[in-house]
Amino acid sequence: MFKVSRILFPTDFSDASRNAEAAACAFTETFGGELHVLHVVQDIVLTAPVVAVTVAVPQTFLAETRQNIETALHKVPSADWSSQHQVVRSSRVGAPYAEICSYAQENKIDLIVLSTHGRTGLTHLLLGSVAERVVQHAPCPVLTIRP
Numbered sequence: 291m292f293k294v295s296r297i298l299f300p301t302d303f304s305d306a307s308r309n310a311e312a313a314a315c316a317f318t319e320t321f322g323g324e325l326h327v328l329h330v331v332q333d334i335v336l337t338a339p340v341v342a343v344t345v346a347v348p349q350t351f352l353a354e355t356r357q358n359i360e361t362a363l364h365k366v367p368s369a370d371w372s373s374q375h376q377v378v379r380s381s382r383v384g385a386p387y388a389e390i391c392s393y394a395q396e397n398k399i400d401l402i403v404l405s406t407h408g409r410t411g412l413t414h415l416l417l418g419s420v421a422e423r424v425v426q427h428a429p430c431p432v433l434t435i436r437p
Contacts, residue, residue, distance in 0.1 A: 294321040295323035318375055327363060327366050327367070327380070330381070330389040331382070331384075390404070
């Protein structure tokens, strides 16, 4: 039988991710497991042109960004819901799909619930799809929620 005790909800804090958050919370309530909330910050070096790689990011910017992420993470899901369920929150830096899959592997996640942004055409071609890559590389089942 398919056992779901650890559910991973990767979030980018977008409106699209709110539907996936609701689904992840519902699965957590149904199966009585723990909800892992993960935010991945895209590594600037991975997206910057080669010329920009030598530019250092100010430490105050990094510290402020980390603080903002931690504050945002503690609001997902709501305090009312979190007080009644086991929630593990984490953030990472890197390629989002790779970090999500790595986190799932390291934490023995049973199900990943994430949103899609519904990009098509040129936007999809240029930006790619984190959800698509997670589905391809995840070590466990993945439920994608459309906007």
